[in-house]
Amino acid sequence: MRRLPVFTLAVALLAALATFWPPAFAFLVYDRAAVQGGQWWRLATGHLVHYSATHLFINLLAFLPVGLVALWRGHRRFPLALLVSALIVGIGFYFLMPKMAFYAGLSGIVNAAYGFLFVSEIYREKGKSWLWGAALGILFLKSTLEFLLGGTFFVGAPETDNFVALPAAHLMGAVVGSIFGHWARKREPG
Amino acid sequence: MTKRIPATVFLIAAALLLTSCQTIGYGSKQHNNSSVVEYLYSDRKAPPQVPSIPNLTLPLKVAIAFVPGRDNSILDEPFRMELADRVAREFETQPFVKEIQRIPGSYLTPKGGFENLDQVRTMYGTDVVALISYDQVQHTDEGMLSVLYWTLVGLYVVNGEKNDTSTMLDAAVFDIPSRKMLFRAPGISHVKGEATPINLSEKRRLDSRKGFEEAAGLMTGNLKKELDAFKEKVKKQPEQYKVIQSSEYRGGGATDLPSAFLLLALTGFALLCGKRGLRA
Numbered sequence: 001m002r003r004l005p006v007f008t009l010a011v012a013l014l015a016a017l018a019t020f021w022p023p024a025f026a027f028l029v030y031d032r033a034a035v036q037g038g039q040w041w042r043l044a045t046g047h048l049v050h051y052s053a054t055h056l057f058i059n060l061l062a063f064l065p066v067g068l069v070a071l072w073r074g075h076r077r078f079p080l081a082l083l084v085s086a087l088i089v090g091i092g093f094y095f096l097m098p099k100m101a102f103y104a105g106l107s108g109i110v111n112a113a114y115g116f117l118f119v120s121e122i123y124r125e126k127g128k129s130w131l132w133g134a135a136l137g138i139l140f141l142k143s144t145l146e147f148l149l150g151g152t153f154f155v156g157a158p159e160t161d162n163f164v165a166l167p168a169a170h171l172m173g174a175v176v177g178s179i180f181g182h183w184a185r186k187r188e189p190g
Numbered sequence: 191m192t193k194r195i196p197a198t199v200f201l202i203a204a205a206l207l208l209t210s211c212q213t214i215g216y217g218s219k220q221h222n223n224s225s226v227v228e229y230l231y232s233d234r235k236a237p238p239q240v241p242s243i244p245n246l247t248l249p250l251k252v253a254i255a256f257v258p259g260r261d262n263s264i265l266d267e268p269f270r271m272e273l274a275d276r277v278a279r280e281f282e283t284q285p286f287v288k289e290i291q292r293i294p295g296s297y298l299t300p301k302g303g304f305e306n307l308d309q310v311r312t313m314y315g316t317d318v319v320a321l322i323s324y325d326q327v328q329h330t331d332e333g334m335l336s337v338l339y340w341t342l343v344g345l346y347v348v349n350g351e352k353n354d355t356s357t358m359l360d361a362a363v364f365d366i367p368s369r370k371m372l373f374r375a376p377g378i379s380h381v382k383g384e385a386t387p388i389n390l391s392e393k394r395r396l397d398s399r400k401g402f403e404e405a406a407g408l409m410t411g412n413l414k415k416e417l418d419a420f421k422e423k424v425k426k427q428p429e430q431y432k433v434i435q436s437s438e439y440r441g442g443g444a445t446d447l448p449s450a451f452l453l454l455a456l457t458g459f460a461l462l463c464g465k466r467g468l469r470a
Contacts, residue, residue: 029445051442053204059443062450069457097441101286105443114453121460131463135456142449161444170443 006144007079007111008067011048012060015106019050032104035094043090044083049104051163059106066113074121077184085112085176092172100166108169114139116184123185133138135177212452223325224259226362229320232301242334244365244372245432246318246424248439249288252281252363253316258300264326267295273406277320277361280413286421286439293318294441304369312364318372320363326401329354353394355381357401359409373423375416377409393433397465 018024019163030046031039034152049055093100096138111156146167229389254274265273271292278290291314299306307319331352362374381401383393424431445453 026294047443051326051440055442055444058447058450059445061447062445062453065454066457069461080432093441098283100441101248102435103441103443105446109443110453114457117457118460128460128463131460135460138456139453142452144296163440163444165444165446166441169441173443 001072003062005068008064008071008084008097011067011082011106012064014095015048015050015056015060018045019053019056025049030090030093030103032094032098032101043094046090046103046161047106047109050106051104053162055105058153059110059114062110063113065108066117070113070117070120070148073117073121073124075117075184077180080114081116081177081184082109082178084180085109085116085173088176089169089172093169097166097168102163103166103169104163105165105169107165111139111143111146111170112180113175115174116181119178119181120185123182139174140178141165143174156174216240218330221326222259224257224260224323225325225359226257226321226323229257229298229301230303230307230325233303240305241370242368243430243432244368245434246365246371247434248286250286250315250318251289252287253291253293253310253314253319254278255293255310255319255321256282256295256296257321258295258298258302259324265324265402267401269402271360273322273402276406276410277322277413280410280417281320283414284417289316293319303448304366307364317367318363318365323360323362324358324405325360326355326357326398328398329357330394353381353383353397354381355379355394355397355401357381357398357405359402359405361409361413373416373420375409376410377405377407379399379404379408379413382392396463408440422438 002030012176018028028042028045029049030042035042049058067078089112090103093103115136118132118139121132123134125132147170149167228460256270256274259265274292275295278292281287281290293310293314297310297313310319311317331354352376357379359377363372364370367374379401381397381404383397424433
């Protein structure tokens with residue numbers, strides 16, 4: 001019997017709570033001015049909150065499967081990978097995107113999760129590593145094209161949410177997650 | 191022959207006195223200014239402009255302009271742009287500012303009022319403008335040492351002229367459509383200097399510039415404080431300022447549906463084709 005993927009479900013639950021409970025949203029959202037004022041946790045927690053139910057739903061649709069697969073496949077450093085990625089991507093926003101006052105959304109971490117999983121599996125399934133390598137290549141191709149074209153590859157964020165989807169978050173997430181996957185695999189036995 | 195020597199000495203002394211007397215015994219004052227009030231509200235026949243509640247669409251596009259003065263030569267255009275750059279740097283650090291436009295001096299007409307600012311708004315697409323005005327007074331007095339001007343050497347060597355330069359720079363930030371002043375930040379400097387009559391004009395010019403530079407430094411420091419205070423004011427008095435956050439101001443990590451399915455498909459395909467499926 002498979003173990004309950006507690007971490008993944010906890011992230012999903014926290015994201016829902018942070019999105020729909022206004023005090024939690026205000027406390028956790030990436031707010032550049034508040035970060036400058038010393039509330040540094042927002043660098044990482046900004047990924048948990050969302051601007052609307054639709055925003056949350058689509059991100060969870062992409063996150064839950066990769067979270068479940070990563071834990072069921074025994075990637076023990078997956079939770080650490082996501083926490084580190086959340087912080088690094090947040091720091092990236094702070095230094096590379098000084099004009100952005102607010103940020104919310106899990107998609108940067110979703111891309112970090114996929115990057116981590118694909119790289120970890122390349123090392124693990126040596127016979128079929130090309131499959132995971134191809135998946136990783138497509139992830140990077142998509143993220144890079146989004147970044148270069150300045151928008152999400154397929155469609156933009158819902159108009160009603162009044163925000164701009166940030167392709168840079170996807171690319172940063174994919175890079176950080178992949179690097180962490182490489183680092184973590186070198187430290188795991190077998 | 192001996193009688194001629196005192197006469198020669200007398201003539202030389204008289205010549206020296208005559209040369210010096212032009213510069214002795216006079217204090218002088220120079221006053222240069224530009225006024226926001228005069229620029230915006232000089233047309234007394236026009237009905238008074240009543241400010242309304244500003245609609246601030248974030249991030250803001252801000253224009254920086256110098257209010258035209260009576261004598262614009264005191265601040266030449268390159269120096270104005272240099273000062274405008276300093277102000278711009280303070281705005282640039284603010285996440286709610288998207289773009290800053292430096293408006294050339296020739297685009298603002300004396301006593302142009304809000305009609306002139308409306309033209310600037312149309313040209314540059316900026317709703318908010320920081321109007322920089324100045325007021326500089328230079329006093330020159332003679333100190334005790336000026337008595338030495340009675341000699342030619344003294345005129346060139348003794349710093350008996352005392353220059354006193356007071357400068358105020360003021361940045362008043364207006365929302366053009368609502369005619370409302372959002373906040374202002376002043377910078378005041380006081381420069382004391384000494385000069386000989388021969389280099390007085392040059393020293394005055396240098397003191398004038400130093401005064402502006404010091405005042406600009408203080409003004410930008412105050413501008414930072416006022417910007418922070420303004421942000422708090424907007425939060426505390428939402429009935430006074432309507433803030434609209436445009437999409438650019440808020441970033442979001444959004445996965446679009448096709449991307450979500452693509453990522454799922456990639457993972458599923460790799461799992462199905464792999465050896466172990468979901469097993470570790």
